[in-house]
Amino acid sequence: MVATTTTSSQASHGGVRSGRGVDTRPLIWPSVGVLLIWMIIPLALTLWFSIRNYKLDDPSITGFAGLGNYSYLLTDPSLTTALLNTLLLVGGVLIATVVFGTLFAVLFDQDFWGKGVARLLVIAPFFVMPTVAALVWKNLLMDPVNGLFAFITRSLGLGAITWFSDMPLFSIGIIVAWQWIPFATLILLTAMQSLDREQIEAARMDGAKAVSRFIHIIVPHLGRPITVVVMIETIFLLSVFAEILVTTSGGPGDASTNLTYLIYKNALLDFDVGLGSAGGVIAIVLANIVAFFLVRTVARNLDA
């Protein structure tokens, strides 16, 4: 904080730097300064704690752990499970959102009666807070005794499905996909508006069927927006947390524990700061691999 304050006050007194008569530093530095602090201090602390023995419920444990926390974590089967669950959840939801998002975008791009209102209904779940979405699905719809789905499957003679004990990760995936399909639809619908209608019309005149128009014109046009959707969703889906907390609490066992939930459990439920921090570092590394590609795509777009 001290460093940035000094810099910005020096800049405002120190005269003009940019050649156009305006010193932009005092305008930009407050934002950059607070973001720098937000970046550096917690990150440095995470790294520091990750090589320490530090338990909140036992002050007698202290000192350096070296790479002990990492080696414990990396050989712990719960990390493997959590990484696998994260991969399944992110991958499954991505596939669902891209497939349905693309189909919905094409559907709601057509002209039909009441299209405006129908569009609003489709994008609505994206604005529902995660805890509400999860609890409504868990109770009103997926509850094995009184839920609506149980009533439907029983009426069909199939018996009730115990969603969260038999297929916890899949059930959470359904809820998360319900929230993110609208996001994909919204983005791709916007992208559809820059589609060249004459090209579609020409292809139709030439006798191209709807399916081949979709595959050869629409899908290529949506290629880049889909990439953007995939990358942005990946960032958010790596951090799915509230949906797991209020439905299964990561269980049964650790069947629905993802990386985010595992770190939360280690740090705030088992009070192991060192272990939680080491997990945090792993999460940051993973997210940065995705971020690298996202930033490159956006940067390319900035020139266009």
Next chain:
Amino acid sequence: MASKAQKKIGLAVLGWVVALLVFFPLIWMALAAFKTEIDAVSSPPKVIFDPTLENFNAVFERVNYGNAVFNSIVESVGATLICLIFAAPAAYAMAFFPGRKTKDLLMWMLSTKMMPAVGVLVPMYLIFRSTGMLDTRTGLVIVYTLMNLPIVVWMLYSFFREVPKEILEAARMDGARPRQQLLLLLLPLSLPGVMSTALLSIIICWNEAFWSINLTASNAAPLTQLIASFSSPEGLFWAKLSAASLLAIAPILVFGWVTQRQLVRGLTFGAVK
């Protein structure tokens, strides 16, 4: 070969069936909010029932509900206003006086958004604990401000860039200082953009459910955290849960609908327009 009219009807039917299926959980929730607790859990489910407002009364009688609404408003609007105060000058400078490093700076800001919250959960929790900021509105406002600042800078930057440079040049010739240009000219000229930026920021804060759950408990708990507490067995009253949820999502749903077009720009950092 289906006629054009038939095709059109088919399309409308398909579109509406899909839309209603996606929206259905919210309809079902809204219905449950007006049922008695007994009707809400009855099987077969009741579609026709005597609507009641008792759930809403019960929800408001719980002292902490009003408090959570208040917290959600204060924390999301507060963080958004502070964000705008920080971001507007920066976006103004970057849009109208771009330097060699402007692009790098924007990309760096974007990259701070990529840091997963859980990666810094431990230090944030410990910092909050040692500074007494756990379960305080101030603490959550600070986190939300930092969380949204990059998006707000990006969105304002992209809206400011659409204002013709000549207008600001003319103002400068007439002796308007940067602050005057920004406050008296640029903000009014790009008001729709500024408004949708603010709305997006409010939506993101309102629905934020990681920091609110981990850093607040009761005093500063916003709606996301309060609703999460309904997951414990003693909180399992479906009709009341539905009523509380309906009130919690309705205002933000309207905001989302109003700003949907501009939202795309903010959510994709301008990569899709």
